[in-house]
Amino acid sequence: MKITNPTQQAAVTTADKVFQQMQHAIVEGEIAAGSKISEPELAKRYQISRSTLREALNRLEKCHLIERKANVGSRVVTCTIEGLLELYITREALEGMACRQAAKNMSDEEILHMQDMLKIHAQTQDLKDGVAYYQEEGNLDFHYKVILGSHNKQLIELICGQLYHLVRMYRCQFGMHSPRASRAFDEHANIIQAIADRDGELAEMLMRRHIAASRKNIENKIAQEIAHKEQANIVLIKS
Amino acid sequence: MKITNPTQQAAVTTADKVFQQMQHAIVEGEIAAGSKISEPELAKRYQISRSTLREALNRLEKCHLIERKANVGSRVVTCTIEGLLELYITREALEGMACRQAAKNMSDEEILHMQDMLKIHAQTQDLKDGVAYYQEEGNLDFHYKVILGSHNKQLIELICGQLYHLVRMYRCQFGMHSPRASRAFDEHANIIQAIADRDGELAEMLMRRHIAASRKNIENKIAQEIAHKEQANIVLIKS
DNA sequence: AAAACAGATATTGTCGACAATATAGGCGCT
């Protein structure tokens, strides 16, 4: 599962490399969410000086993966349900608008390319052996293509450069391999159709519903899990 | 004209102070847009070491006021018309959603407080002596209140913490003291009404139109200015 | 015994120096 962010430029400086390593480590939970970051310890672990580490930390802060307090230190962000919902609300706004702009600004070639991509995903799904692929990489591919298609640097930077690392972190931490692949596939197809028709208003609405549906799916799932745990607790209390 | 960002916490470290100073300097054009940043020179000017300066630069980069390239250096962002339009598109998406959330999440007290604020602005406008005040501080006050009213940390951070510095920069650089104060006032009133009615859908739509109107107003103004300059050029050529 | 103060320890913020990389200017070559 190698998902590379299209806006992420090649790491040239060592601070860049450490940043990317830590980014992966945080997203995948190797560095625990909510844990405090010890600069001396991490500097030793990555064999770099504290200055370089701090440079990396600054970039992690930029994509909202850690939080800093002056004279106190840095903490990895905690994954809360509220945070997840807020993130999806924000995505709905930004990606919705990106989709509207994509309908306006994408070139015909770009649209064709995206339609081709969808066909490949359809085959992959038919074969049923690449569901995980489709859900992870394919899904991201689709969203990235739409966002880049907006041709709006501000939107691209905000979504791809900042939000999506957090999105991936939540996906990993909450173990979300959502089982709504086939429905999502149809939604993707409809969105692409709206873009091809240059219907920005519809494209935005569909993208917003697509993301909102994903959010509601998560809400339900979490509600179920909580209900599960509470039932378990009741059993414990009774025994 | 002292506009303080509500999310901006008190500067405690020297890097913070330098960051704020440079922020103002860039927004108001004292440090020219598009100019290259010389670390040694600025470190001397602010009487700090390069490490501290770089810390400040990192924060400036976070709110999109400078751009860095590895092994090359930092530049102040350039204010282009495309950039301005992209910024407004992004605002439309984010503040629209923030407004929808505000209609959902603001407390009754908050709404009352905002209505009071509007009354004060109305008086100020009636007196006709504080037009500049209304346009600058009052306008920002209104938007800040709505954004904070969303109670969505993600949205608040993105808009208040990052985008609004750029917005202010564009306002200064392009000398925008838009003369649509009275219309904007009415629009504000309608938005607050929608929020008070807890009509999130309408509130979002009104906010989006409000920002889009502002954007179109700018587009027209710039188009006029260009026409003006070209006419001036023609005169020059003829002479 | 609990709270508050004081000192000890650890962590973060800042500094100046060195190493690596890019830019500018002069030299030779075609």
Place this chain on the structure above:
DNA sequence: AGCGCCTATATTGTCGACAATATCTGTTTT
């Protein structure tokens, strides 16, 4: 004379040490 290469200079990236601030621990005081 124009182009490209190579050296010299300047700028950025990285390092280790010191200063300032916060945290922890043990003692004292009410």
